[in-house]
Amino acid sequence: MAVWAIGDIQGCYDELAMLIERLGFDPARDILWFCGDLVNRGGQSLEVLRLVKSLNERTVVTLGNHDLSLLAVSVRSEQDQAKINPELRAILFAPDRDELLGWLRQRPLLHVDRNLDCMLVHAGLAPSWDIARAESVAREIETRLRGDDHKRLLRQMFGNKPDTWTPRLRGIERLRAGINVLTRMRYCDVRGRIAFAEKGMPGTQRPGLYPWFEVPGQKRRELRIVCGHWSTLGRFAGLGVYAIDTGCVWGGALTAMRIGVSQALSFSGLFSVMRATPPPSCW
Numbered sequence: 001m002a003v004w005a006i007g008d009i010q011g012c013y014d015e016l017a018m019l020i021e022r023l024g025f026d027p028a029r030d031i032l033w034f035c036g037d038l039v040n041r042g043g044q045s046l047e048v049l050r051l052v053k054s055l056n057e058r059t060v061v062t063l064g065n066h067d068l069s070l071l072a073v074s075v076r077s078e079q080d081q082a083k084i085n086p087e088l089r090a091i092l093f094a095p096d097r098d099e100l101l102g103w104l105r106q107r108p109l110l111h112v113d114r115n116l117d118c119m120l121v122h123a124g125l126a127p128s129w130d131i132a133r134a135e136s137v138a139r140e141i142e143t144r145l146r147g148d149d150h151k152r153l154l155r156q157m158f159g160n161k162p163d164t165w166t167p168r169l170r171g172i173e174r175l176r177a178g179i180n181v182l183t184r185m186r187y188c189d190v191r192g193r194i195a196f197a198e199k200g201m202p203g204t205q206r207p208g209l210y211p212w213f214e215v216p217g218q219k220r221r222e223l224r225i226v227c228g229h230w231s232t233l234g235r236f237a238g239l240g241v242y243a244i245d246t247g248c249v250w251g252g253a254l255t256a257m258r259i260g261v262s263q264a265l266s267f268s269g270l271f272s273v274m275r276a277t278p279p280p281s282c283w
Contacts, residue, residue: 003259005033005120007244008228010066011042011087015254016051019273023256027058033111033259035228035244036064036122036183038104039088042249045070046090049100061107064122064229065183072158074101075151105145109182110138112223118259123185123229126165126192127218137165137178144175164193185212186230201232213241226259246272 004023009016025032038052038061039045052059073084074092081092091097111120112135125134144153156172157179165177180194187198187209198205202214210216211233213225224240231247235255248254253272 008037010249011045013044013047037066040066124212127215130219
């Protein structure tokens with residue numbers, strides 16, 4: 001059995017199909033981990049959702065900020081949904097829309113596999129979180145997303161405040177802060193305050209900010225962390241973190257990394273497919 005982790009797809013269906021073929025993926029024995037952002041900007045998000053969903057229990061998908069954004073738009077009025085970009089509109093008005101969105105809403109924000117000594121998340125973890133805290137925060141949000149009251153959360157979950165997760169937060173602010181950490185964070189300060197506007201490669205950030213995995217004094221984590229979200233960081237391995245968003249939608253590559261049980265992952269078991277079509281003209 002092989003377990004492959006795949007970076008942000010963002011609607012790049014052709015590249016995903018080619019990558020899966022290159023991996024020699026066997027759905028009878030292999031598993032694919034997707035680190036989130038299945039949709040938006042690549043042009044074929046509907047096809048990506050249908051393909052990944054069709055693989056059923058042979059996949060693990062952690063939700064990214066673009067996936068959550070799609071779910072948020074889906075609970076707006078039909079008139080508002082019709083104003084969204086054509087790529088996402090194709091999902092929102094597809095005949096299998098409810099099935100696809102219902103499946104997406106059931107995906108986790110965090111996946112932990114202790115047999116592989118590894119975890120999967122879209123963006124990152126707060127410096128004050130150990131693995132148990134991260135699991136607890138993710139479960140709180142997942143319970144609400146999967147529940148009867150999910151529309152209320154989807155209508156209120158986006159916003160830059162609060163910009164720091166603390167255990168004293170309650171209600172929607174607690175959920176929003178957790179979502180921001182798990183799906184939007186790149187840089188933060190030593191107290192865990194997220195710098196949402198900072199999106200460049202390490203070294204370009206303002207003084208006092210750190211990549212989330214380099215914050216001094218952060219909690220020690222016993223598992224390796226595989227993540228995406230940060231295309232300008234690119235392929236990165238260090239400090240127990242393996243980042244695999246290599247910017248396919250921006251003209252880079254879609255990357256897959258094999259997950260093994262060894263103490264240190266490496267990029268030797270790695271495949272990439274370059275973007276075949278021009279990147280989108282804007283963020």
